Structures are given as C-alpha cells and as structure tokens.
Amino acid sequence: MSDKYGEIIKGGLWEQNVVFSQMLALCPAMAVTTSGTNGLGMGLATTAVLTASNILVSLIRKTVSSQVRIPVFVVLIASLVTIVDMAMNAWLHELYKVLGLFIALIVVNCAILGRAESFAAKSGVLASAVDGLAMGFGFTGALTVIGLIREFLGAGTVFANASGLLGPSFAFLEMKLPGYGGALLMILPPGGFAVLGFLLAGKRILDSRSARGAQADSAGCSVASHAGA
Amino acid sequence: MSENLETAAAAPQGLGDAEVPKTGGLYTLIERLREQLAYQPVLLGIVALAASAALTAASSATSGAIAEAQARDLRDSLAQVLPQGFADNDFLHDTVSIERDGKPVTIYLARKAGSVAGAVFKVAERGYAGEIQLLMAVGVDGRTLGVRVIRHSETPGLGDKIEAGKSEWAKDFSGKSLGDPAPERWAVKKDGGVFDQFAGATITPRAVVKAVKGGLMFFAGHRAQILGGSQ
Numbered sequence A: 001m002s003d004k005y006g007e008i009i010k011g012g013l014w015e016q017n018v019v020f021s022q023m024l025a026l027c028p029a030m031a032v033t034t035s036g037t038n039g040l041g042m043g044l045a046t047t048a049v050l051t052a053s054n055i056l057v058s059l060i061r062k063t064v065s066s067q068v069r070i071p072v073f074v075v076l077i078a079s080l081v082t083i084v085d086m087a088m089n090a091w092l093h094e095l096y097k098v099l100g101l102f103i104a105l106i107v108v109n110c111a112i113l114g115r116a117e118s119f120a121a122k123s124g125v126l127a128s129a130v131d132g133l134a135m136g137f138g139f140t141g142a143l144t145v146i147g148l149i150r151e152f153l154g155a156g157t158v159f160a161n162a163s164g165l166l167g168p169s170f171a172f173l174e175m176k177l178p179g180y181g182g183a184l185l186m187i188l189p190p191g192g193f194a195v196l197g198f199l200l201a202g203k204r205i206l207d208s209r210s211a212r213g214a215q216a217d218s219a220g221c222s223v224a225s226h227a228g229a
Numbered sequence B: 001m002s003e004n005l006e007t008a009a010a011a012p013q014g015l016g017d018a019e020v021p022k023t024g025g026l027y028t029l030i031e032r033l034r035e036q037l038a039y040q041p042v043l044l045g046i047v048a049l050a051a052s053a054a055l056t057a058a059s060s061a062t063s064g065a066i067a068e069a070q071a072r073d074l075r076d077s078l079a080q081v082l083p084q085g086f087a088d089n090d091f092l093h094d095t096v097s098i099e100r101d102g103k104p105v106t107i108y109l110a111r112k113a114g115s116v117a118g119a120v121f122k123v124a125e126r127g128y129a130g131e132i133q134l135l136m137a138v139g140v141d142g143r144t145l146g147v148r149v150i151r152h153s154e155t156p157g158l159g160d161k162i163e164a165g166k167s168e169w170a171k172d173f174s175g176k177s178l179g180d181p182a183p184e185r186w187a188v189k190k191d192g193g194v195f196d197q198f199a200g201a202t203i204t205p206r207a208v209v210k211a212v213k214g215g216l217m218f219f220a221g222h223r224a225q226i227l228g229g230s231q
Helices: A002-015 A026-032 A036-060 A066-091 A093-108 A110-118 A125-155 A162-166 A168-173 A189-218 B002-009 B024-034 B039-081 B169-173 B203-221 B223-227
Strands: B095-100 B103-112 B115-126 B131-139 B144-151
Touching: A002 A125, A026 A036, A026 A093, A026 A125, A026 A189, A036 A066, A036 A093, A036 A110, A036 A125, A036 A162, A066 A093, A066 A110, A066 B039, A093 B039, A110 A125, A125 A189, A162 A168, B039 B131, B039 B144, B095 B223, B115 B203, B115 B223, B131 B203, B144 B169, B144 B203, B169 B203, B203 B223
Parallel strands: none
Antiparallel strands: B095 B103, B103 B115, B115 B131, B131 B144
C-alpha cells in the first residue's frame, strides 16, 4: 500500500509533474511567474484547491453518474475557488492583494479538472488527497523555479517581497543583486516561454539519462546504474 | 510531446476502488438509480443547491472581515497621499459626491480643526496598457498634496515607475497647481513640459500628467461645492 502512495507522490512531484510533464496549466504558469514569491503563492493556493477538490470528488464519485460528471465537477471546483478567494480576502488580505487577481484564475486551471477526472473520480479518498497534495506541490515547485529564474535574470532579485507572503520571519530569503537592473525580456511573457523551454529540455535530459541508467542496470552493469539518478 | 501525453494518460488509476463500500446497501441503490434519466437533473439540482448553500455561508462568514479589510486599505492609501498630521478627522466617512462626466466621484474631505483643509479623490486616464487609476489630494489653495497610483497595467520595468514603491517620480506633483507650472507646461519634458518622462516610456507619464491636471481642473471647477461639503 505504501508503495502505491510512493508512486503517487513521485508521479506528482516529478514523473507526471503538471507543468513539466503533462504541460497543463501553462497559462497561470506563464502569467504569475514574474517572481519566485508570486509562483510560490499561486502554487500553494492551487495546492489547497486541488487537494480539496480531489477529496470532494473522490467522496461523491459513486453518486455521480458519468453523464453529468463534468458539470458536477466544474460546479464543485468553481465553488471551492470562490470560497478560497473570499476566505483569503477576509483573513489573508495582504497576500490577497498580491495574488487576488490570480486566485479566480484557478477555476480555469485545467490541471484541477484533469486530476478530478483522471484520478479522484476513480480512486479512494486518501489516495486522492495524496495525489492532490503531490500534484499541487509539484506545480508549486515548478512555478517557484520558473519564477525564481525569471526574477533573478529579469530584475536581479531573489524572492522579492517574500516576507509579505510568508510573514516577516522569511525576510532572509530576499536577496538583491546590487548594480544589476535586469533584462526586461525575462519578466515579459517571451521570457517565461524561454525559461520553460530550457527547463523542459533539462528535464528531458535528466529523464533520458536515468532511463539509460536503468537499462544499463537491467543489463547487469550495476556500477553505472546510479549515474543518472 | 506524444510521450508526455501517454504518461499523463497512464496515471495510476482505480486506486482504492477495490475497497468494499461500507454502506453497501445505499451504494447498490444509488448504482441502480444512477443510470435512470431522472437521476441526472436531480443530481445536478442537488449539487447546485449544495454549492449555493456553501457559497452563501462562506459569503456571510467573510463579508464583515472583507469590508473591514477594504476600508483599512482605503484609509491607508488615503493617508498616503496626505502629508502626515494634515487631517484630524475620520475622512473615510466625511465625503461629498460630485458628478464628473456623468459619473459620481466620491471626494474624501480632510479637515483640520473642523474646517476643510484638503480633498482626496480618484482620477483615471488611459495609459499605454489600460486604465491608470490614481488617488490625488488637493489642498484648499489648489496645490497638489500628493499623487499615488492605485491601479495600472503598464509594462513592468518601463511604465511602472509611476508606482510609489518603484520610483520617486510621482512626488514631482506635490506642490504643483494649475498656475504653477503654467497650463502649457503641464506636460512631460518631451512635449515641452516640466515633468520627466521615463526612458522607453512616454505614454504612461503623459497619461498620469493629464490625469493630475484634469483632477486639478475638476477641483477648481467644483471648489465651492467641495469646500462647503457636508459635515
């Protein structure tokens, strides 16, 4: 059983990463990743919605008939996002001012409906919750990495305004490269596509290396097996 | 690309479905009903009702806190365009509403010892990418006390220097009035005016200058109305 969960977690974080493997949710991924902090915040909000929607969909999966499952899931997800939006506006107002515009966009994040449809509708509650968390954190990681690279190249800062998102104790994350104005292109949409392209290529290289390593392993060359892992 | 789609489609599926449902009787009943035509609209109706109920509950639970947070935001931004210690009243609730181009503008009155010392109101102008919204404060002498951008969608790195957090540019307006500089000098330097433009962005500061000038003219045109504002 624990093997199954391990598979789910590994899948969500790396092998089926929403952005880097499934290439879903690229619209929010491009729109918010102008800084590492924005990417992190959007990722965490998406994780919350994704986990909650996976749990709910899994709970009602036996009562929902396949003919009307899509409208039911859509209503469910839209309501969840609206509730998260209102709750954040009320109780995490500072964070809401940074991310407010993007929270509503979670509704159209196809990854959430995708997970509801392809996983939660067919799986138990616990497995769905784990899947939601793993996929969410995979998404968060991807957004944060893209955001950090774009922010560093484009503005010369790292995690600017992170203390506004995470609280004043995280101010140590904020760094600034003195004397570097940044390349504006990286902040603009083309920069996002360029960074994503390089990261995808990098993941491909890593994956093909570890696949070659696994092949070599099965052929008996155990010495080289961990080279790509 | 096709590789990836396959991996996505090959997601671990059916986990946990093998579990025997604990409420077996209910599930068999539902399973039998599930394929009937009438089941679909009823299910959709129930889901819609439940969603509406949840949204209503969430809305009533959060509306107070949201209104409070928004009032706090407004008070903060109003206080930012007024010099420190300029007003001693609760200007958030001391307002007059005057029509401008067919739309009502709320004017917040800053009072010192009971008499109006300045007025704060919103102005907007079309910038390079959408509307730029500003909050400006004008003193009774017709001079600008402060200008602050509250919403814009200008190019990051170029036009966004109008933001108070990014550059000091917006401070240039403080102390300026319709006669100082002369009306024809109310423009960016490129157009023969007194205000700086930014390298690579002229349209944005041009729009802000126009908005502030328009705001001052609006104030001048309704001076009596504003200063005699309701207590």
